[in-house]
Amino acid sequence: MAQLTARRTLTTLLSRTVANTNSYLSPFVLPSSRYRIALAVVDRLLLVPNNPTIPTRWRTSGPGYSPLNDPSPNWSNRPPKETILLDGCDYEHWLIVMEFTNDPKPSDEEMINSYVKTLAQVVGSEEEAKKKIYSVCTTTYTGFGALISEELSYKVKGLPGVLWVLPDSYLDVPNKDYGGDLFIDGKVIRRPQYDFSNRQPTRNRPRPRYDRRRETMQVERRTPVQTQSWTQAHRDSVQQPASTEGQNEPQGGGSNLTN
């Protein structure tokens, strides 16, 4: 038990600082919020402060990771209270994402064919696979939705070309819809309202070179790809929450107040 305190400290610190880093690059943080230079005492209003600056601290003004704000060590000391399931998630509906090579890129029919053949390997036949598949997509992502047991889903994971097998839930909650294009009796019914491929312009999906069955992963050297213009534009166009900027910009021609 003796090493307990030491280890706890290490990990606390490790997780907290990871949290800091992640949040300091959060999408909502404008450069102004990134560093907080604590002002020492300002004696009189609007005096030029001759105050020594206190060393910068990371500030989590952003999102997601907040072990720093949580006084207990690296994760919540309370046991998880309840199991939370997203709407439509029943562990019978599974989203299976597959990877295809980019040269040449297969056609939509070829991809859907792949989906059927892949599922067929675990359900027994292509007939059966066609019955189990309830949605397909070749635009926003390359994958399909299948109605199978949790046990079978694990078998799918190991198949070649399968990237992810994840529990599916309603994309459109009010309409209880899993999204994608419908797949009924081998027929595809397009649903453009669920096509979000415009959110990711020109995605260069790397060729699959990680074989999950291997123990270790070989990370290949890659040249840094130019920043996705989408993420940049999105970051700039979304306002910081609770920002009063929009109201406070004086436009040319605003009224002058005299004292």
Added chain:
Amino acid sequence: MLCSHYLYQLIACSKRQTQSQGKKIHAQIIRFGLECYGPLPNTLIDMYGKCGLLDHALQVFDEMLHRDYISWASVLTAYNRAGLSDKAIAIIPKMWLLDGLRPDHFVVASLVKACANVGSVRLGKQLHARFVVSPFFDDDVVKSSLVDMYSKCGVPGDARLVFNSIGSKNLISWTAMISGYARSGRTMDAIELFWRIPEKNLLSWSALISGLVQSGQMNDAFNMFMDMRRDGGDQVDPFILSSIVGACANITTLELGKQVHSLVIVLGFEDNLFIANALVDMYAKCCDILAAKDVFSNMSHRDVVSWTSIIVGTAQHGQAEEALSLYEEMKLAGIKPNEVTFLGLIYACSHVGLVSEGRHFFDSMQEDYGIRPSLQHYTCLLDLLSRSAHLDEAENLLNTMPYEPDEAAWAALLSACKQHKCTRVGKRVADHLLSLSPKDPSTYILLSNTYATAAMWGSVSRVRKLMSVMEVKKEPGYSSIELGKESQVFYSGEVSHPMKDQLCNLLEELDKEMRRRGYVPDISSVLHELEQHEKERLLFWHSERLAVAYGLLKSVPGTVIRVVKNLRICRDCHVVLKFICSIVRREIVVRDVSRFHHFKDGKCSCGDFW
């Protein structure tokens, strides 16, 4: 006529933030001699401020012959945008000194915003006081910025008072107020106010959810997230998604994390950098390092956070060599490491005893990247030295480092002395540690054991006496396990679980097989004064064993069993789990308070030193 033409163009530039265009227009304005004409200079300042060219804005400002309120307000906004809010505050006295102007409501609003940015509620209150007695005391814009300032500075009560006084509240004031409540952990207030907003939009949801996540109210955040999705409409935003993923990482719910990941893919945000970073971190924290690597390798663009997350993740999962080679990749990719990267690297080195590499990283951090080592870095380095039995050097480090080492640091060194059976250093460290009046009961146990090993019985009884005076409150141990749809929490010594008999039977069967293979229970970790067989029985009911047994009974055969424990895994359970994983031939991953243990084929990834 020409003037209004340029005015129009400049305003367009401000909106689109086109720097080069703006500069061209400025050049034309100068050529026509209009640079001091009418509203043009103010508009130029505004444009440069919005385009992020603070220096240009300041230059125009300085060269202006007749500055007015708008000039000042524009320049303050420019400072705020450039992240120099402290400077914005600093130049205000010059407003009166140079131009004989007192701040108007626009200026005050910008100043209040500056206070919010630097977190100075004290200055904010002064501004508030001035505002209240000014002619524009009823201005809603200033009030809105006050609400935002009080919220950001963590005083939602004051924010609410101002909020109530706003005549016509707009969405921004509502959002600021809700954000303030959420971030201070006042969930009920936040939610109650939220439902009263006349017209909610994505920003409102975002403020609420991210605020809740920030203040640690994860379950509330998840529930609000689900409410948001039930509301329908185009209610989706990558910022909210990455917050939620982060929340999953924080309370280690792998299954919910996977559900959100699925949503991310279907919504087309798979390649969003922030979400991807959040996913890497979430999978690593939730005991699935392979998935973390998958996400990482599929990212088409990575930044320092991506690399750091995967390096720290692999380090914590005991894959030190990989962490180091990832760092080499990172450098080749031209990404500069930050302080957290180095923390992960030194941590990785300490795991496999790469002392010289660890020292090298510690030095490189300062020399090559100008990063000052923090207490955390020193602690990691200390750990590296202790684990590799460089105990004199470790002790020296504790004595010479620029931070005050705490009880935990000394205790770490002491336990290393015990591990390496170095009583010479151990005695010194023990005495020093005792003089610090430690608070943690486990420290006393360590001290008592150390003195006992050195046969210093006087000290042993002294420590025991101190311990009995102290209220030794041990934290209850619990382990949680997630199996698809359901999750279970087991407490040590739990005797009331509905499946108790089945669990007991399974554990006893395994126990028999283990003893056949040479297992002998290690009772040194049991603290109570009990008989041998009673101690063994106590070990039997440790929460991680119950969780693993449950996992064996209920999970899909052949899958990895993942257990999360709130305390350090005890010595005996560590041995037991090594046996179990080879008996049932399944991989077991246990996350304890400090690292991940991957039990496979009778071995553990931590190398039996944790």
